[in-house]
Amino acid sequence: MIKQLIKALSAAESIMGWLIEENATQAAQAFYVLQKLETTRLVDTKEYNITVYREFSDNGNMCTGSSTFALSHKLSNKELADKINEAAFAASLIKNKRYDLVPGTKKRSWKQQSFGYEPLVLLDKIADVFFAETKSNLRFNSLELFHSKITLHVVSSKGVDYKKTMHRMNIEAIPSFDGKDNKVELYRYLTYNKVDFDIFKNDAKTALQDVTSRYEAKAIKDVSKADVILRDEDVRSLFENLIDDYSYHSIYHKNTDKVIGDSIQKDVKGEYLTIALKPASKADGFDRDGILLSPINVIDKGVIANYYGSNQYGQYLGIKACGSLATIAVSKGKSSYAVMKNKPHLEIIALSGIQIDMYSHYIGGEVRLAVYFDGKNYHPVSGFSFSGNIDKCLSSLQLSREMVTIQGYEGPKYLMLKDMEIL
């Protein structure tokens, strides 16, 4: 189909350029209910996004207009030509400031090594590893496994012809504990870009240990303030919020009044933050505009060092665009996890979702499971919330030396927020 698209787009005289995104998905999915197989699924699809570009003058200003349409099945030549004309007309109405499309180099492709198993067999093996760790009252009431092979092929009128293939394994696991008086569960969404059965085993074990702790957890009493330790996904989420305003798009639209050289940490008593963006893997060679990706430092020792983002808005700011980068990389911290845990603290094991509002300087969340250390003993606790001022948190932040790699994040596994309100 891509050949038909290229031919039709090349023949369309009204447009200045075009870009085709071909997204191919091959996936296997398995759904287990109370540790028995309920449903299996296969996905085999190819979908296209086609963007057409026009260049024109409007009151003496040069404009680039674009319009994108989606296709999932083959059209006749006439139907396709009509679609392109419709999009070309829409593009002629869009008077965006002029920008150049990304020029291509030579035809290139990137490929992540496959996981080495037939996908349905792999899912079965993983389920087996998870269920091997369970007991009759400590089990996974729901387990959903998703293996995806995603191929993105971008071809443009400017010579881009890049293809990348990535593999991903996602697991939604619901560890559950049936006790004498109560039944409890936790929610776990795990992502992997490699197959390591020891890691699966460890994650299954940890999930089951955590849900056992939730059963044992009591309401927190007589603690109105505490230092809070976050880990993994919650740490990633915090950093994602911290750099969100420094994309080219955000800067161009003035979502923040901070600029390169400004500090995001004031009166630092804790550790300085260095936050970069990088490709998801070696196979993540380019973005949807056809920009070849390389890492960029966004925050350097607490100071905004670079903006980031896609082609159009990079050009609007007069910056050579770094492209859309999928992974946040944060430099190693100075504190060991053991030292962080020396003093009284609350370590959050499961949040309903971290809440961050950078404009209101708010950070907080409802805690589903935490471990409270009172200086002498550890107590599993639940059913409370924490909150605080994000700016104050950043000035006293502690980052762990221990590192973690999860989907979208490489950096300290643990982070300590000082002096949070507990309710």
Add this chain to the structure above:
Amino acid sequence: MTNKFSHYLKSKKTLIRTLIDELGKKYSYVSVFGTDVSGTTIIVDNSTTHVVPSALTESGFVIKVFNNQTYSELSTNEITKKNIPTLIAEIDRLAAFKGSIDAVDVKVLQEETLSKSFVRKNKGQLFSIDQIIDILKGYVTKTLSLSSLVVNVRTALEISEVSKMFMSKNKDLQQYYTWTNPRCFVLVRKDGNTKYGYDGFGTNSIEKALADLEPALEEAHKVAIELLDSVTPIPGYYDVITAPSITGLIAHEAFGHGVEMDMFVRDRAKSQEYFGKYVASPLITMHDGAAATFSVASYFFDDDGVLAHDTKIIDNGVLVSGISDALSALQLGKAPTGNGRRESYKRKSYSRMTNTFFAPGKSKLSEMIKSIKHGYLIAQTDNGMEDPKNWGIQCTARYGREIIDGKLTGKIVSPVVMSGYVIDLLNSISAVSRDFEIIGSGSCGKGYKEWVRVSDGGPYLKAKVKIG
């Protein structure tokens, strides 16, 4: 906009019937779900315009079979005469897969014989893309002129037309409907303090969507300016009045997810133990259903081919029903309620909410405000998260208006993060207003995934909540 059922899906019907007949020789259940959703989102801000496909855009099929042990599905976006043997071979390979783990004990889905076609066209005038861009640009310019504090204004109109069909041995259903979601965002800044206001709603009339967007922008601007003086609330327990969007958020997060009956099959819902028992104040009646009210999730049949329902979940405080997809209902021995929904044709169908709301009561909002000594009127949904087994709750509202001695003081707090225990919150409801509003612009995930469009809402409620 075509205002008619997908020509593409229609053109595949004969082939699909052949495929069903062929697979029916081997499998006790065969169905094919087809979807063809097209649409456009037009986004205009103070310096750029974008025309991109609606986020709902998709076109493809799900072929589902039962081999008397497990259900198997193949998602594809090509069914042609030429590839039917390949599709059958893939289905056979999938259905024949024997892993190391036993299958659940499940029977074959039973379906009544039903052949029906449904159409709900866009209401009112249709607009060309240049007309829409001009109108949106006019709104942006007008909002920018409201105050020198406005930094950016963004408006968007997402227009979708949905064609879906469901075919099996006994069923031949097709539906066509349209939906339009206008959205707006206003960013303001004063002395380095940045805030924003936004709004989003839904309708099946482009004309109405464009008309209602203008006052929505004015309100978003007003709220953004007010938020410049907001402070974060002091954590504590407060009497609050929830505006309809927050009422809806509570209905959705606090209770709705917990009565999705695929959770019952997985022993994931505490509510299973509470049928016929009080779970809320007797003032509370709660509904869900594609046919329960008219909003974004008002389809005619669900992605399992089950006709839309209006399900009463809580009746005067007592839990009376859950909501289900076809497979979960089968496993529980219940009739399905038309709540089987897929994020896309590439995903499984789950029990999902549609339009979820608390029914209106008898109280006057003004009287409810008067009854509060110190609390907040909280408004505008930001997000929420469910905890169906343990009934924790987290609901985040954009802002709260302070009430002291029965009067709104003009002070505003933001954000308002409510948390606590579902039953405590629902039992604390002491007044339900006679107002009713449903907001049809939300998206809902199940856990961290499976996003579908939902609406929620209801009246104003008076309750006691933890804000922290």
